[in-house]
Amino acid sequence: MKEHHGKQSILVVDDTVANLQLLMEMLGDFGYKVHPVQSGRMALKVLEISQPDLILLDIKMPGMDGYEVCRRIKAAEKTREIPVLFISALNETLDKVRAFEVGGIDYIAKPFQEREVLARISVHLKLSRQKRQLAEQKREIEESYEKLLELQTLRDNLIHMIVHDMRNPLTTIRGCIDLLTMFLEEECLSAQKSMDYVRRVKVSTEYLIEMVSSLLDTHRMESGELTLNRQETDLKALVSGIAGLLDGAVDSHVIFVNFPDKTVTLSCDAELVARVIQNLVFNALKHTPRGSAITLGFIEDPGKVHLYVRDDGPGIPPAYHERIFEKFCQVGDGANRKKYSSGLGLAFCKMAVEAHGGRIWVESEVDKGAAFHMEFAL
Secondary structure: OOOOOOOOEEEEEOOOHHHHHHHHHHHHHOOOEEEEEOOHHHHHHHHHHOOOOEEEEEOOOOOOOHHHHHHHHHHOOOOOOOOEEEEEOOOOHHHHHHHHHOOOOEEEEOOOOHHHHHHHHHHHHHHHHHHHHHHHHHHHHHHHHHHHHHHHHHHHHHHHHHHHHHHHHHHHHHHHHHHHHHHHHHOOOOHHHHHHHHHHHHHHHHHHHHHHHHHHHHHHHHOOOOOOOOEEEEHHHHHHHHHHHHHOOOOOOEEEEEOOOOOOEEEEOHHHHHHHHHHHHHHHHHHOOOOOEEEEEEEOOOOEEEEEEEEOOOOOOHHHOOHHHOOOEOOOOHHHHHHHOOEOHHHHHHHHHHHOOOEEEEEEOOOOOEEEEEEEEO
């Protein structure tokens, strides 16, 4: 019973018609797809259009001999990996050595012995296939290594970013506690001033808790483990509560609420939406100078709930409007690279808004502030 080889293709190059006919019948009977040509130049033209799995190449041919044909095959990028087996009636050692020097991998002598020809072709096709598989595995390993390096860089950036973002609130907490301790020991601090320091500690603590919650909830949303707890929510009361909490504890900025004089309700996960708004406010606090204003507002839009958080900060270049919503995004040039870093905050906001079927985007120009918009369908 003859073996079949899934129509693997073989280019046979020989100026003798009888040899071509013999190889065509021999190889065709064993399931190979054979393309016969009678000269080296014809072989090179064929190789410009298609690449066979293996080449049987006669050495002694008029015009361009097999050595030159093989040299050109091995010099071309798209054909250099095709195995070339020389066929010839010549048996001198010098001819074999030259055949290997120009890139041939084996040598079959005429007259042909069917079993030898088929065995050599089968072995070299198998070796060629294994070589391609090894090259593919190498490529995959290199890609995996590159991805591993990217993940390692991402991890290092994340650690640096988290530590950097935690430093300010922790410094505030420590400073407020030190002042409280000192003034209380000297009994010269009013109740009002004491409450101011306590509020600052509370806001800084909330910021740290929000950072940790964003890390955890981003993972839960990505893995589909977060379930929304939808309920009818009074958004004006929600936004006013957030503004009131922060305004009483943040003396570096002024926080305004710009809502219509009516009730605005939305079926949503109130805690998640509140955290989105808080994240946007914290983002504005982090990237805007002291004394600037932050506005939490509502835009009338039929059939939709349209909220925004606007600041008077340095603004964000249009080229970064999409990228700042990516996880651990750091964009900018040189020393300004950290200027537009967003950690997980904005990525969390995007995921949370989209989990509600809404969308979020930023409108901003350099030196003209930034407005983060959220839209939800009613």
